[in-house]
Amino acid sequence: MLATRAPAKINLTLHILGRRADGYHELESLVAFSGAGDILRLEPGDDLSLAVDGPTAAAAGPMGDNLVLRAAQRLAERVPGLRLGAFHLTKYLPVAAGIGGGSSDAAAALRLLARANDLSLDDPRLLEAARATGSDVPVCLSPRARFMLGRGETIGEPLGLPPLPAVLINPGAPVETRGVFARLGLSPGERTGAAPHPDITAALGAEGIAAALRRGRNDMEDAACVEAPVIVDALAVLSAAKGCRLARMSGSGATCFALFSTRHAAARAAAVIRRQHSGWWVKTAALR
Ligand SMILES: C[C@](O)(CO)[C@H](O)COP(=O)(O)OP(=O)(O)OC[C@H]1O[C@@H](n2ccc(N)nc2=O)[C@H](O)[C@@H]1O
């Protein structure tokens, strides 16, 4: 039995540069990952199957539409004789939450299939299968902080950032990615003229990175707040937390994150928020 984690993807920044002729939006996004997330296991074999359990399994939708199966099929189309097998997904991450749970599960499936078939993680067919599965899947293939460009198909080198102490909160409203993009109101071919992305390097250190990130944005935040007004509350709660260095939404929402100087400050803030909002999903993380 092979196993891997599928961590949450956090868009530390999400700049929308425009809308391409093919309808997809062109992004510049610095992405980082939590430690914890879903767990995916694979018993290698001839036939492809999937079982899903865990606290958020029901929300993940019909099994046949699961991105784990889609990713496996996209790789099988590209690798003749690919050995498949029985996947078992234990789902912990909130669904339709802006943290790429399904995309991270799909990327995890590709990593496990690579191991089962002695394929290198650098095999270009893995990246092609990831691109064909969804926009967020390529960046999740090797989950380390890096830039994501284009519609998500172009991935930068890992930045080797120091772990960033954070709190993630999801206020419980599922948000459909497509609807938030549509609400931006960009026409195919239109550019936004967005301000350039701040330089981010490991040499800045955790405090310097938080300061530089404050000069960046999530360009989907306003549109997502119209779709799910509770995001405004989530951002206010994080901004008011003692020691918060930056509070921002991830992806198309509704999950928001805050950065802190220390793990201790993050843990303290998470405990306070949990007490005040018992229905919210609240996690500490060291984003990297
Ligand atoms: C918002 C982000 O989470 C930021 O990381 C991603 O761009 C979304 O990635 P994703 O959920 O994997 O997106 P996909 O499943 O490929 O696409 C869902 C829908 O979002 C829109 N979409 C997605 C990505 C992108 N760069 N431009 C878009 O306009 C398209 O309408 C598409 O039909």
Ligand SMILES: Nc1ncnc2c1ncn2[C@@H]1O[C@H](COP(=O)(O)OP(=O)(O)OP(=O)(O)O)[C@@H](O)[C@H]1O
């Ligand atoms: N393994 C999976 N886990 C969660 N959702 C899945 C999975 N496979 C397919 N889906 C479908 O994908 C949709 C989006 O779920 P997901 O949790 O990946 O969204 P998200 O966090 O907003 O993603 P992103 O940040 O990439 O836009 C769900 O509504 C669900 O029907």
